[in-house]
Amino acid sequence: MAPLSRSSALAGLTAAVLLAAGCGGGTGGGEGGEPIKIGVPVPLSGDYASAGEDILRGARLAAQDINQRGGVLGRKIQIAQADDACGAQVGAQAAQRLVSSGIAAAAGGYCSTAALPELNTFHRSKIPFVMDASTNPQLTEMGFAEAFRTIGRDDQQGPIAASFIVNDLKAGRAAVLHDNTTYAKGLADAAAKALQQEGAQVVYNDALTPGQADYTPVLTKISGAKPDVLYFTGYFAEAGLLIKQAKQLGADFQMVGGDATNDPTLIKTAGPAAEGFMLSTAPLAQFLPAAQDYVKSYQQAHGAQPGPYSVYEYDAVSVVAEAIEKAGSAEPEKITQALAGIKGFQGLTGTITFDENGDRSDPVYIIARVEDGKFAGYKDLKDGQWVDFG
Secondary structure, three states, X not given: OOOOOHHHHHHOHHHOOOOOOOOOOOOOOOOOOOOEEXXXXXXXXXXXXXXXXXXXXXXXXXXXXXXXXXXXXXXXXXXXXXXXXXXXXXXXXXXXXXXXXXXXXXXXXXXXXXHHHHHHHHHHOOOOEEEOOOOOHHHHOOOOOOEEEOOOOHHHHHHHHHHHHHHHOOOOEEEEEEXXXXXXXXXXXXXXXXXXXXXXXXXEEEEOOOOOOOOHHHHHHHHHOOOOEEEEOOOHHHHHHHHHHHHHHOOOXXXXXXXXXXXXXXXXXXXXXHOOOEEEEOOOHHHOHHHHHHHHHHHHHHOOOOOOOHHHHHHHHHHHHHHHHHHOOOOHHHHHHHHHOOOOEEEXXXXXXXXXXXXXXXXXXXXXXXXXXXXXXXXEEEOOEEEEOO
């Protein structure tokens, strides 16, 4: 059966009956002086816990700023966290715990593998879910009125990465490597298709097994295909090892990563071999003029620069608060209706307008590079041409 259109799903909202336990009742959905709960499902254990903690910190800073301004509708914002461990089953359980706790909305997500079942759970309970880092296109193509995101999509990032690889790096032969997760496979497919459209030959396209300690056999096979560039669409834990072990092998291809490689842990893992590593990514907070106060607040609170997605989570929580204000209510279905009407919201990451699917209109991607042990802006696409960032 074809999924409902977003407009049809929204039209049916007013006819639905809210169930207190299942639709963000209690402290989340009722009116009164209680805090309004916003759920944050992210990985807080496992290989990607650092990314999840970074996102959670962004949510807390957003709530802190909102509350210092008097809250929303005279009520405080309260962040309710849940560990999804980047897994499908754990993600579904984490989302259900948040629903049972009485959240009014959810803002978070990291791995699309976990975000998909989380979204299904929130959809059944009519709770809006604004995603800050989950980029698989399917998330906003299922016709669920509750799905929104402040980040771009894999089918937008893949062509941008391919353009850079072919037109700036001048690669005629490219290898694509992923880890078979929902996010990584989706980005790999989009990139491989775009590379061929750009005129490159894709000489290798396969998956590794995440969590391994030695990727030398995979790298040896890739080297045998003689690519100019290897585009890796998996996560930072594996990317750090790949960079280090490719250097040890003496591989002569340039390695480029997708946005899930954008984490300081990669630099720690790869060590000096990380220098010169490039990646396609949404701009980091430190690259965004409107986010400089946020960067200072984050550093003061945590003694480190924010990771890649915390500022997109800050905007996710902030846009939920804006929707609550516009709706004049913390009832989940009314928040969903208000989110669908968000146009021109001024976030730290730029202007946010949601299209009919809940995707962010005109998301921005850049190329970053590791320089002197940290990520720096490298290239930007302007009017179809790659130019120096900044």
